[in-house]
Amino acid sequence: MKLSELLSLPIFKGTALLAGKQGIEREVNTVNMMDAPDIIHFLKKNELLVTTAFHFKDDLDSLLQLIKEMEKQGCSGLGIKTKRFLNEIPEAAISFANELQFPLLELPLQTSLGDIINKSLSYILDIRTNELHNAMQAHQQFSKLIISGQGLHKILESLSSLIRLPVILLDHHFRPTANDNYDTSLFKQLETLLTSEHHFQLSKTTMSTFSLTRDRETITLFPVHTHRQSSYLCVLGFIPLSNRSTILTVEQATNVIAFELMKENALKQNTRRLQNEFFTNFINGSFSTNEEVISRGREFGLVNEQRYVCAVGRLDNKEKHISFIQYQSEQELIYDTIESELQLFHQNIHLFTLDHSYILLMQIKNSWKDIEQSFLSLLKVIQTKIAAHFQEDISFGISNYAQQFLHIPISYKEATDTLYYGGMSGRKKFIEMYQPKGVPEILRLVPYDQLKKFYTDTFQAFANEPKKDHELLLQTLSVYLETHCELAETAKRLYVHRNTVIYRLEKCEEIIGRSVKDADETLRLRLAFRIKALIQGNNQLS
Numbered sequence: 353m354k355l356s357e358l359l360s361l362p363i364f365k366g367t368a369l370l371a372g373k374q375g376i377e378r379e380v381n382t383v384n385m386m387d388a389p390d391i392i393h394f395l396k397k398n399e400l401l402v403t404t405a406f407h408f409k410d411d412l413d414s415l416l417q418l419i420k421e422m423e424k425q426g427c428s429g430l431g432i433k434t435k436r437f438l439n440e441i442p443e444a445a446i447s448f449a450n451e452l453q454f455p456l457l458e459l460p461l462q463t464s465l466g467d468i469i470n471k472s473l474s475y476i477l478d479i480r481t482n483e484l485h486n487a488m489q490a491h492q493q494f495s496k497l498i499i500s501g502q503g504l505h506k507i508l509e510s511l512s513s514l515i516r517l518p519v520i521l522l523d524h525h526f527r528p529t530a531n532d533n534y535d536t537s538l539f540k541q542l543e544t545l546l547t548s549e550h551h552f553q554l555s556k557t558t559m560s561t562f563s564l565t566r567d568r569e570t571i572t573l574f575p576v577h578t579h580r581q582s583s584y585l586c587v588l589g590f591i592p593l594s595n596r597s598t599i600l601t602v603e604q605a606t607n608v609i610a611f612e613l614m615k616e617n618a619l620k621q622n623t624r625r626l627q628n629e630f631f632t633n634f635i636n637g638s639f640s641t642n643e644e645v646i647s648r649g650r651e652f653g654l655v656n657e658q659r660y661v662c663a664v665g666r667l668d669n670k671e672k673h674i675s676f677i678q679y680q681s682e683q684e685l686i687y688d689t690i691e692s693e694l695q696l697f698h699q700n701i702h703l704f705t706l707d708h709s710y711i712l713l714m715q716i717k718n719s720w721k722d723i724e725q726s727f728l729s730l731l732k733v734i735q736t737k738i739a740a741h742f743q744e745d746i747s748f749g750i751s752n753y754a755q756q757f758l759h760i761p762i763s764y765k766e767a768t769d770t771l772y773y774g775g776m777s778g779r780k781k782f783i784e785m786y787q788p789k790g791v792p793e794i795l796r797l798v799p800y801d802q803l804k805k806f807y808t809d810t811f812q813a814f815a816n817e818p819k820k821d822h823e824l825l826l827q828t829l830s831v832y833l834e835t836h837c838e839l840a841e842t843a844k845r846l847y848v849h850r851n852t853v854i855y856r857l858e859k860c861e862e863i864i865g866r867s868v869k870d871a872d873e874t875l876r877l878r879l880a881f882r883i884k885a886l887i888q889g890n891n892q893l894s
Contacts, residue, residue, distance in 0.1 A: 353475075353479055354379060355380050355428050355455055356376045358383075361471065367459055367460060368457065368458040370449070378428045378455065380399075380428040382399050382473065383400045384469075386401065386403060392418060392421045396427075397427065399428060402431040402432075402433070402468055403465075409438045412444060412445070430456055431468075433459040433463075441458055490605070498608055503612070504613075507608060511602065515591075515598050519605075520585075521584075521609065522539065522584040522585075523692070524582060525741060526542040527692060541564055557575070559572055559591065560572070570589060571588060572587040572589065573585070574587070583609075628704050628705050630651075631706060634760070634761070642758055646757070653700075654713070657756055658716075658756065659756070660713050660716065660760060661713075662714075662751040664711050664712075664748065664749050664767040664768050664770075665711075665734070665771075666708060685742070686744070690710055690734055691703055693734050699715065700714070731748050747771060747782045749767040749786065751766035752766060767786065769786070770785070796886070803883045811880060825860050828842070828846060832853070833868075837868075837869065
């Protein structure tokens, strides 16, 4: 309660306010009576002291020091009973209290300090009891709404009606989670500030109040604590600390909402676990028939006769040293962040987790080209949000589209391969579309020493021939394979007679001991010639 309200009690009749008129709106939590030289050490913030000033009757400096220290400590005011030990309060003390805007009271002689203490504390206790009673009633009201299954929306409506201010539940990214009746532009401003690396110094235990410079709308946030990162109960308006009744009512709502959020999260976690188990078993081929896959997929809204694109995302930072519990908590929060972005997207996208990766399955109803750019923009937004909120980089590999759900394992492999090759190239925070690999790209994945050994083993027998014959025979063999084993075309490209080509090929077969028309041998020779080009390229670079 405020000091001005306390002074309106009959017990303070005849009390004169000598100084600190602007400070009369200070909060008073308790009233204390004390006469001791070291009195300041026993006083607390928001405490009103009444005294006879026995120890200050001949010591003005000590009285001024007491006023200074009480102001510094945040006390509510000082009431001095005159006409006993101190005939009147010195003008110097009144002037000093006015400078500090510290309330200085002159208490009447006929009123005992004991009566002032008893009746003041009784009045304060009645107010606190009434506040607590109202808070308990509010808690019961909110609890009944939850028990009857009416959910968070009804709690917010009921709270808003009680405190006569709009109320919205926000997640830890300042996004509305349970109420769509208000303009979200304000919260988009807050989220924009967060994603642009601004930080809000919010209290984890009590309410926080601030305004944005753009529209100057005041927001009061109350933390809603669960086992995960805090959500916030947002009141659109200013709630002064002195309004204890409203604060207690909102705090009761936050307690009930916290339990409801934990219940909803438990249900979500169970659903996610079932979805992820299904997807893992599907990718690993654990189902016995396609009919079983189709039936189980239908339970999660996955229709077989539907085209899909698969995107696989994975955090780039693998060296982060945190506990398993911290890791799990962060993964859940990242999952929530991705999920909240998917809910805003115009296409239906299913989200799974597998092997520390986030799998997005997007249904394609029309042409992939029509939504490709918007899907890429969505992934970029997700990257931005995760970087801002978790200081993590995430990369995505995107598959070709699958004609039906049964083909998803192939799409998943394409997306993970794309992600792997992008990471192997040293890139971070990338979004890469799947491209079929050519032979040179595949060969580059094989260790250089093994490539060189394969090449040497294949053409080792030619090394025993004279160098000129060696090069001529390999040239003929290479052109022959390039022309799909056409003798006439080979002769034409080499500017030699057809019989010369036949003679050289027979010589090659004699050297390697196998027919150059054999399919396996043809493949081996083709690969060896491709490897030769790679080896020569590496030698030139080195």
